[in-house]
Amino acid sequence: MAVRPIRLFGDPVLRTPAEPVTDFDKELRVLIKDLIETMQDAPGVGLAAPQIGVSLRVFVYDVDGVVGHLVNPSLDLSEEQQDGDEGCLSLPGLSYPLKRAKRAVAKGFNEFGEPVILEGSDLLARCVQHETDHLDGVLFIDRLDPEQRKLAMRAIREAEWAGQTVRVKTSPHPTRGKAL
Template sequence: MRVNEPAARRIGIKAAHQPFPPRARQMSRVSFVDWARTCPTDEEIRVAVQPIRLFGDPVLRTPAEPVTDFDKELRTLVRDLTDTMLDAPGLGLAAPQIGVGLRVFTYHVDGVIGHLVNPDLDLSEEEQFGPEGCLSLPGLRFDCRRAMRVIAKGYTMYGEPVTIEGSELLARCIQHETDHLDGILFIDRLDQEARKEALRLIREAEWAGGQVPEVRVSPHPTLGRAL
């Protein structure tokens, strides 16, 4: 079956969001057209990618509200988060980073794309210390202490209970994004000397415009419960 140029472009768009249908060459023209009709347009993809809020925006310091309605709007939010995260690109993105005060985040670690709603974390006592950055603090990267392993319980965008277990990079990502939902940034977890250096770099960053809001010192070592 030959595919014309517009259809090919739509197939390419679709491939970025979900796998190409199995045995596509054996699909009938009708089923192929039905499948292609669900592909998002260039305009839909453009709209789905949202501006990322930068350090200094009050929404990043405001604790997010739990999700209570698992509806179409929530599914649209998860899509927007996913598309914005992949476009950035980043390992994770929390709803406050696109200006939405709800407890939702997405992640993309080791080729796996996922999301979690209303996360509740159990953290290991064993720790890791390594580099960390943030899409809301572009260009900054500092070693940050985190739990080595995490068990994250929450819900899918359809309201189904889900548990995610991860270690190392996935654990770091889940903790980082859950921090966002509590109004905490990774620079809050740095020691005094590293925070001072972070402030200097932010002040010199073009995106900051020379203004540096006060860095909050995290009042607790973790936001979850130790295992």
């Protein structure tokens, strides 16, 4: 298991919809452990596989002391909204107010392919929505109102990490196009 580099804004993997997981195998379990270690090292409350360069529909979370993961999630959201600041490990140091659904029901699978239902409100609901957005190639700044988005883009251009790239090792082993 390993802490992996977190991809930053501008990396194309963050804008690419992730592929569904089809193999619930040891590689997936290693990926989930790496995601958890990377998230906790950052530290963060959630991390999606594309944020470490893996274009698969998997995310992990650590909310109120509960650590978990979800594979191939789909969401049902409440109409009731919540206000709150939101940030992202791929946009370090930035945080903006963003409305999200107050409650979320996420359906997916665990690391063994068994069905899982994750229900939550407030921070857990926000986290599940944020991480599922990552799996769809959407960043939280895409959901900001136009004025806030303009401020965010200015802050990104001025950030010390702007334009940095992450060196990625490539393996000679076939991974069906996935950076596992």
